[in-house]
Amino acid sequence: MSIPISAYLHRNNSKRRFDARCEASFSTQVYTIYNSFMRIIHEDLNASFRPRQARDFGSGVGRLVIPLTRVCESVTGVAL
DSSP: OOOOHHHHHHHHTSOOOOOHHHHHHHHHHHHHHHHHHHHHHHHHTOTTOOOSEEEEETOTTTTTHHHHTTTOSEEEEEOO
């Protein structure tokens, strides 16, 4: 899986080079958000929830879309 360079540059509003260190930082942020999201679902809604499909409206750079691609068969992100 590759992370779009534009995702990192947009977030930081800079022209920094997207190197391995930047990718690692971005990935850490992505999975922190994803883990928090899934924890809320499991604790408050349904402990056995395992998504097959996901839709993210207002997805921006895809911070939730990216990790969802690893657990769902189909993921659609729509940036408004």
